[in-house]
Amino acid sequence: MHKVFAIIKREYKEAVYKKSFIILTLLMPILMIAFSVLPGLVILIKTQKQTKIHVIDMSHEIYAPLQKKLSADTLKSGQPRYLFTSLSVYPQQIDSVLSSEKKLIAAKKIDVLLYVPADVDSTLQVQFFARNVADFDLTSRFKNEISSIISTKRLIAAGIRPDLVKKLTKHVKLNTFKISKSGKESKSGFLQEYFSTFIFIFFLYFTIIMYGAGIMRSIIQEKTSRIVETILSGTNAFQFMAGKIIGQGAVSLTQYFIWIIFGLGLLFAGSHYFPVSKQFMQLNPIIFLYFVVFFVLGYLLFSAMYAAVGSISNSDQEAQNASFPITISLIIPIILFSFIVKDPNNTLVRILSQIPIFSPIIMFARVNLANPPLWEILLSIGILILAIIFIIWIAAKIFRVGILMYGKRPTLPELLKWIRY
């Protein structure tokens, strides 16, 4: 154990003092700030501004009810969200007024021009001019309100009593709730689900591939610098491999630890200054526990595979090719992500979440999205642990022979012989 510890210590020290480690450790918080603050900031900027609207209402029936309805919308500051001005225009002046108003929009003097033709009742066409027509909130708000004004008017014209119309045309409001395992309800939207799960999964994928491939590269370096035999003069191949895997794992957990401390600080500061960002960065301790469990298990599984590949390769190029199948099996869950989000309890997804090379990422995604039954989670973890023991056993056998081989890469039958040996 003393020997394994010496190797862990050496790996750890060397990796932590590396420039790449320091840069990545510092860079990630900057990305975190970008991720957490930007959406909040965008929303904040949007809500800060009043929207100036000019209305040309040739039908003389839309402006008054529209203004009445939208005047209820206010900004955080308490000011009304929309500032309406009605323009009275003679029919023959329409074209010249429209063109001068458009210039006002381009010059950012006003934000929106709404032109309601006199025959809106029959044509059902309203013109909406703005610099940004992709603002879904704004356009849908106008569309809904104008539609409802016109349909109310038509219903009344058809002889239905106004109070009845009001009752019949009430809008449905969609309130979204997420039910968690404990039966607790929390207000949550698709965007938030998608966002936090994707970030977690991307981190899983990114760190497993980074640290796994890191082990592979460092083994190739040790092979090329011919240090391997010197180390094997004191330890055996298994102690050597275990020391490397645990050492790199400790490095990755250190990095996570730094990020988490930073993230929590950011969350605290964020919820203080940008209330909106809290919505995107909700940290559930249980989810977090699963994250650590699946990261550690996934890391052990993949780092053992990468270590075996490193031991049979003579150059980074060669290792890159040989490790392609491993990399692919890590990418598949990422490719399937949108499919998993759509239906996390789909039979195929449930099966994939039990297969060891996919389960660290897919089961974690399901835990996040679908609250799968506990037995499924435990089964997945159990299978994963068995697979890790099996893979480490095989990897150690390949490692033991491969580490002292130089020159050609062994063929598959040769590898099988080593494993049986």
Add this chain to the structure above:
Amino acid sequence: MEVLNVEHINKRFDQIQAVNDVSFSIDTGTIYGLLGPNGAGKTTTIRMIMNIIAPDSGKISIFDQRMNDSLKSKIGYLPEERGVYPKMKLIDFLIFLGEIHDTPTSQAKTLARQWLSRFDLISMAESKVQELSKGNQQKLQLIGSFLHNPELLILDEPFSGLDPVNVDLVKEIILEFKKQGKAIILSTHMMDAAEKICDHVIMINKGKKVLDGPLDDVQQQYGHNSVLLEYGGDGSFIEQLPIIEESNNFGNFLEIRLKDGVDLNDLLKAILDKIRIFKVETRRSTLHEIFISLVKGGDSDA
């Protein structure tokens, strides 16, 4: 006292029998030369002793215990393929090597400083290994192999790449270890160096042990004594003597190789009355010559 006992070990790699039924034993306070051409099976034999690869059959014991990983710390091994961690500091590299041989960190640090001073590298202790010259890296690796004070030292080509000053330093240290009662195995193909320092020689060729014995015995048994003779008178009869294996006549100067079991006295008895002898000089054949003759003999057998 017996330190290492190798009994009938075999190792086969695909089509090649790398080591074929090799046995020998190593005692304390003795320097052994493990000699043989490239590809003879020296490194494979050493790797099996170090438990880095397992023999197909046979038994290896260290201090009467069957070799296992926990005994590795009793052995100091300098592989022929040496490497370093270029980015580590000299002192950290040595401490690390001490630690993987079960030496406590603080003790490894003290020993590392002592040895760095002895090898004139102490001023570089806090520098990175990659800043050293090749020769100095070699010295560092050598220190690493015996920092943990092992009972048995196996050095694979310890002199290659060293300048004459450092060759002498390494020889001095090896002799010191011998005095301390350690057992030392030098694996080398540099015969003149082995001849000067080894007490006992084990030769391997094509996976088989071809020779095993104390250096003196080996030279007596396998070395052919050459005699250089300067004389006056008619010496043509000398070449016809039955005790002569081979001769070379330069007129008044004769180079003679005697047959096995014949010594200079026998030759002198046979020629003393017939010619005038001006000068006689004997020369023992070198390990190199013995090695070459044995290896060539092995070739003709095959």
